Amino acid sequence: MEKIIFICGIYNIGFAIFHTGFWKIFHWNQDLKKLRFENKAIIQILNIQIIYFFLFTAIICFAFPDELLNTAIGKWFLVGNSIFWILRTINQFIFLRSKHFMVHVLTIIFILGSFLFVFPLILN
Template structure:
């Protein structure tokens, strides 16, 4: 795969996570479940999720619209490295905060590792 193709794959990965996060309200029944926590926790949870949707959508757009720049410029590679480190951190946090032996949790962890690898490959590959 070329650097530009890898960047496009990064865009697909980011778009997938934007869509996944957009579904959190239904997937996790937040209308009911978030009523169980205090208002600040309820608000922060939803605000952080909306900001993640924004970030993942923005990264996807950059990857789709500027694949050559993302793979071929210092700024683009810096952004790719930033996202690779984001996914490394997310993988570590998954292991620290969500110690659940469930196939879906393991699948998500694998997708986080995939993100780290996908975003790192155009930088170091």
């Protein structure tokens, strides 16, 4: 089970790295100029905060796998992260309706994340 929790940490590191590339991937230096100052700031602040969340979650997974498996708060942490990815998947269908191949790939990866975080609890 600890290996799966380690993989959860790697999963979050991957998303932290992915989100650091948003400025370049989505041409934010150009596209965000079209938005009002407040909206431009909010988008970037939220992205920076989600990067922090992913890194923090990864560190918790790397540093406290036993606690995540064997304490009530650890189990709730894993369930909470699973719910995070379930909600992310739902939001994908609400806000990012697209037939683009990469959108479908990301949706599958989000679903994988929801299972990845709850899997150790099911098997334990």
